[in-house]
Each structure stands twice: as C-alpha cells, then as structure tokens.
Amino acid sequence: EGPKTKPGDLALHLAQAIEYGDEEVASQCAVALARQQATLSILLKESNYPTEDISMKVGVEDATSSASITLRVRAHTTIATLKQQVFQDYGFHPLVQRWIIGQCLCVDERTVSSYGIRKDGDTAFLYLLSAKMAELTEQRYEEDQAQVMLSSTSSLSDDDPSSPGFSLPGIHPPCPGLTWAKQPLPWRQVAPPAGWSCPKCTFINKPTRPGCEMCSTDRPEDYVVPGTYKPDETELWRMQQEQEGILQYQKREGERMAQLRTASWARPPWMTSSTCPPSSASRPVPGPPGHPVLPRHPPPPVPTRASLVPPRAPSGCRQGPPPPLLRP
Numbered sequence: 391e392g393p394k395t396k397p398g399d400l401a402l403h404l405a406q407a408i409e410y411g412d413e414e415v416a417s418q419c420a421v422a423l424a425r426q427q428a429t430l431s432i433l434l435k436e437s438n439y440p441t442e443d444i445s446m447k448v449g450v451e452d453a454t455s456s457a458s459i460t461l462r463v464r465a466h467t468t469i470a471t472l473k474q475q476v477f478q479d480y481g482f483h484p485l486v487q488r489w490i491i492g493q494c495l496c497v498d499e500r501t502v503s504s505y506g507i508r509k510d511g512d513t514a515f516l517y518l519l520s521a522k523m524a525e526l527t528e529q530r531y532e533e534d535q536a537q538v539m540l541s542s543t544s545s546l547s548d549d550d551p552s553s554p555g556f557s558l559p560g561i562h563p564p565c566p567g568l569t570w571a572k573q574p575l576p577w578r579q580v581a582p583p584a585g586w587s588c589p590k591c592t593f594i595n596k597p598t599r600p601g602c603e604m605c606s607t608d609r610p611e612d613y614v615v616p617g618t619y620k621p622d623e624t625e626l627w628r629m630q631q632e633q634e635g636i637l638q639y640q641k642r643e644g645e646r647m648a649q650l651r652t653a654s655w656a657r658p659p660w661m662t663s664s665t666c667p668p669s670s671a672s673r674p675v676p677g678p679p680g681h682p683v684l685p686r687h688p689p690p691p692v693p694t695r696a697s698l699v700p701p702r703a704p705s706g707c708r709q710g711p712p713p714p715l716l717r718p
Contacts, residue, residue: 397428431499439466439503445510446502451594452518453587463502470498476516478538483531485524488591490515495591495604519592586613596625600632 395403400419407416423430443462450457463472473484489496491505491514506512521531585594586609588602595601597615601608621629 394426395422397423397426400426400428401430433499434466436464436466439464439501444502444507444512446507447511447513448516449513450516450518453520463507465501465503465508467502468498469496469500469502472502473498474538477534478541481535482518483521483524483526483534485526485530486519486521488517488519488593490517490593490604493603495593517593523592584616584619586610596621598625598629 400423404416404419404423407413407419441464443464446461446463448459448461450459461472461475463475467475469489470484472489473487476482476487477484491502491507494505496505502514505514507514521527585596585599587594588605588607589610590607591602591605593602593604595603595609597613597619598621599609
C-alpha cells in the first residue's frame with residue numbers, strides 16, 4: 391500500500407473529476423478523503439452562476455430606527471462578501487451585521503442564491519447590533535476600517551473630501567469614526583418596536599411569541615406582554631393555531647390517562663368492591679342457562695381457641711377423672 395495522498399491533492403483531483411464528469415475517479419477521491427476525515431468546504435465557481443446583477447431590496451433596522459436600501463449583488467455573492475460590501479459603502483462593521491433572508495439567519499459561507507435571492511426585487515433583512523453586544527472594540531474597528539479604506543482609495547478619491555459624511559438622527563453607530571462612509575442611509579425615526587429581544591440572536595420578536603422566530607430561543611421569563619398591545623391578524627391566527635394545538639394535546643393526554651385508569655382498575659362483573667376481591671364463599675353460584683344466579687350459603691364459622699376449651703365445672707362440685715378410653 392503506497393503512501394497516502396495529501397488531502398489538498400485529493401480535493402483538487404475530486405474537483406477536476408467532477409468538472410469532467412468522471413464519476414469513478416470522483417468516487418475514489420471522495421472515499422479517500424472520507425477515510426482521512428478531511429474537513430472540506432465545497433463551493434461552486436462563479437462561472438456556474440448567472441452573471442447578471444440582482445437588485446436586492448434590504449430593510450435595515452437597529453433598536454430604534456429603520457431604513458430601506460437597494461444593493462447590487464450577484465448570485466454567487468456570499469454573505470461574508472455582502473457584509474464587507476456594506477462595511478465599505480456604509481461603515482457598519484461585519485461583526486454588528488445580522489442578515490436574515492427567507493426567515494433564516496444567514497451564515498457567512500453560503501451565497502445569497504442559496505437563500506433564494508435570484509431576481510430583482512427579492513428582499514433581505516439586516517439587523518444592526520450595538521458594538522457592546524457584538525463585542526467590537528474601537529481598536530478592532532479602526533484597524534478593519536483602515537484596511538477597507540486602503541482597498542477603496544481609488545473610489546474614495548472621487549468623492550468630495552469636504553463632505554461631512556453622514557450623521558444619523560436617533561441612531562448610535564457601532565463605534566466612533568463612521569463619518570467617512572460614502573453613502574448615508576435614508577434613516578427614519580420610528581417608535582421602539584413592541585416586543586422582546588432574543589438574548590441569543592437579538593431579533594425583535596412580537597410580544598406574544600413564546601420563542602424566537604429566528605433561532606427558537608425561549609422568551610425571557612421576566613418579559614411581560616404590554617396590556618395595551620393589540621396583535622395583528624397574522625399573530626391572531628398563529629395564537630389560534632397554538633391554542634388549538636394545546637387543546638388537542640390536552641385531549642389526547644386525557645384520553646390516554648383515562649385508558650390507563652380503566653386498565654388498572656378493571657374487575658370481573660362479580661367484584662363490587664374496589665379495595666379487595668370478595669372471598670370465594672361469598673361469590674354467587676352460576677346456575678343453569680336461563681335461571682337466576684343462586685347465592686352461595688355463608689361458610690360455617692371458624693372455630694376459635696375459646697370454643698375448643700371444655701367448660702369448667704361449677705364451683706363446689708368435684709370434677710372426677712376423665713373416663714377411661716375404650717379399646718375395641
């Protein structure tokens with residue numbers, strides 16, 4: 391048995407075999423990689439995706455404000471690339487970005503097309519965390535900002551250097567120093583959304599939801615639904631479905647417990663007491679077919695110690711010896 395081929399070479403051979411449609415070689419490479427327990431990340435080349443740009447509508451929110459923007463992406467654009475694009479254009483660090491597409495919390499390795507972004511007008515949602523919640527330090531932000539500025543120096547030189555950048559009313563940037571961004575977001579001040587913030591993914595859920603809509607984390611135990619809150623039609627329908635599901639579950643549990651009680655307390659027809667079975671002497675005697683059941687006679691009394699002791703002679707009378715035994 392020859393020396394093992396390195397996982398990198400096997401992965402390259404696997405990619406070539408798949409590209410040329412060689413199923414046998416692809417299978418052999420896959421088996422060899424599985425035996426070595428190699429960690430892979432398989433991505434399609436950009437040539438396998440459509441080359442047209444896609445106008446993706448994005449709703450952006452933080453704890454107090456919201457905005458709507460449009461981004462130009464391609465089908466092969468990954469979420470990590472999308473975060474860098476927003477960082478370069480708007481100044482929001484990738485660590486504070488939480489992308490949600492099709493009710494899925496997006497991961498960096500997947501492409502936008504894998505989440506359903508395939509044509510103009512498809513929508514996505516971007517929620518911005520605070521720097522404290524994202525554990526983003528000012529030093530880390532400034533270092534990453536400098537790298538982005540170096541990579542986009544040519545594009546920034548076309549802008550007016552006297553431009554003050556943007557200042558967002560009612561929103562606190564994740565870190566100081568965001569005024570260099572090229573494009574201001576069309577923020578609008580909105581009332582704080584009614585609901586509870588997920589302690590895991592920070593998504594703002596509606597007050598009546600028992601768990602997070604994005605990651606299924608339980609609602610905080612100390613949260614109280616506001617008394618003035620009025621759920622919309624979609625929420626009312628969901629609450630009705632949940633209530634019906636709870637009632638059906640309780641009904642099934644009640645029927646199951648009733649069957650268990652019936653099985654555990656089942657007795658023959660002649661047993662009238664639920665505490666102990668009747669004695670054999672008190673059981674009725676079945677008669678011939680067509681005749682009534684005859685009651686059994688009560689059993690003779692059980693002799694006691696007192697009944698076995700002979701009576702004593704009256705006082706004053708001499709009791710003689712017992713009579714002799716008669717032999718045959």
